[in-house]
Amino acid sequence: MDGTTVAELMAELAALDDPKVRAVNERHGDDHGVNLGALRAIAKRLKVRHDLAVQLWATGDSAARLLALLICRPKEFTLGQLDAMAREARTPKICDWLVNYVVKKSPHAEELRVAWLADTDPVIASAGWALTTDRVARKPGGLDLAGLLDTIETEMKDAPDRLEWAMNHCLAQIGIDHPGHRARAIEIGERLEVLKDYPTPPNCTSPFAPIWISEMVRRKAAATTTGG
Structure with missing residues (x-):
């Protein structure tokens, strides 16, 4: 299993933050500057890591939360957890990914x-x-x-x-x-x-x-x- 830690991933995401990408995203109500293709590449490397996903979500960082939604196991979230996540997810991209990648796959x-x-x-x-x-x-x-x-x-x-x-x-x-x-x-x-x-x-x-x-x-x- 990939032994990458939250701290290492946060550093990796910070290094990928691009002011130009952030400026474009901010026009659409989002608040991160990491290219989504780069996020998906990290997720592909990590594969499914639900424990890590929970920790990434808890950081409150938007790029980290998007990554969390890509590597989590949707069926492991309780109804209460999903409801809380939806109420914490205020930007359009996080809301969209939460609904489409996680909630739709949940019981x-x-x-x-x-x-x-x-x-x-x-x-x-x-x-x-x-x-x-x-x-x-x-x-x-x-x-x-x-x-x-x-x-x-x-x-x-x-x-x-x-x-x-x-x-x-x-x-x-x-x-x-x-x-x-x-x-x-x-x-x-x-x-x-x-x-x-x-x-x-x-x-x-x-x-x-x-x-x-x-x-x-x-x-x-x-x-x-x-x-x-």
Whole structure:
């Protein structure tokens, strides 16, 4: 087993901190300056080290926490630990990796999804919506899709940015994956106009739900035709 210590890793991360990378990240609300490719290379070297991951998370350093999420064993975290980690993770990249790399693989994912969805903290609620979007796409059975659309219709327009983004993603996913709700999802998007003017690079799909839904449905149809 790799015998690298937390102190050695913290020194390694400090040496990799790049002011230019940090400046770019800070524009997106993150507060670390380590290239993510370099982080992944360290994680590949370390492999799974849950004990080390817990210690790295405890440092409070953002780069260390991102590394922790790459080398932990998701199923070893208790529900309480994951909830506490979500409440400590305030930057977008850590929240995103925590949800996608750890919580989604946890046996507590559904319980946390339900609890977080109703949380008054918009950062926690956005994590709940991210987990809900994943269920809409992969395991929609038992979800009240019409009820989700009701909530989005009522609350998305006035939600803080990160929560608005998460709800919009769920709106688009419902429209993309569930034809019976597609017309309503598009209508909600058109009426609320959330992210309608979001600057989108060439060859990228706009996050404006009506455009996003239509484009992804078109691609699916094209793939089906080609495959057939």
